[in-house]
Amino acid sequence: MSEIWQDFAEAKEYIVDKNPVSPFIEVWHKSGKTVAVNPLVRFPKLFLPLCQEDSGLSEEEERAIENVLFHYLARMDRLSGFSLSSLRLFDIQRDIQHGLYGQRVQQWYASLAAKDQYALLWGLEQSRYEGISHYHMYRVLMQHFFTGTKVYTYEAEHRVLVHIPEEQSAEKEVTAELLQDLLLDWLWDIRLFWKWPFGILGKGQTMHIDGMVIY
Secondary structure: OOOOOOOOOOOOEEEEOOOOOOOOOOEOOOOOOEEEEOOOOOOHHHHOOOOOOOOOOOHHHHHHHHHHHHHHHHHHHHHHOOOHHHHHHHHHHHHHHOOOOOHHHHHHHHHOOHHHHHHHHHHHHHHHHOOOOHHHHHHHHHHHHOOOOEEEEEHHHOEEEEEEOOOOOHHHHHHHHHHHHHHOOOOOEEEEEEOOOEEOOOOHHHOOOOOOEEO
């Protein structure tokens, strides 16, 4: 987890990261004189108006305002201690590391890169505390771990169909299975399709001759 208050330096310039490496990470690189910050993790209402094309501000003015705001927010973070969201993330991380989610999840989490650990913690925090649907967070995290994944949920039939456009492997199977265990109802019928998509009648983009499975 990396937020602006961590390793904060008064002398550095803090600006909006317009191409963040991950939607779940606030600060990715802290080296150099300028630090790019993803404001959508914690401060979307504050920064979205500033980032509009019709803001009427020059690029130089935008950078100056962004820098002042991020410096102020970093100081507020330090004065108020951890944010509520950060405390929740640490709480979930502690539970995982102590095996409360099971030994498999504990070992898998330890093997993940920092950005993937943060994505998982953020997803669990959103579903546990913010009331975000488990099925929505399952879709978001599957698309994080497997780029291009499509998830189709059929509530009336208690069925979830997932197309993962990658070659199947034991390591990837573990990731998909544990995300399913953490976020989906075990009574539902969840079916994964690796590499080859399945055809859905009425959705033309899924219908490719000799390149699909009809379900």
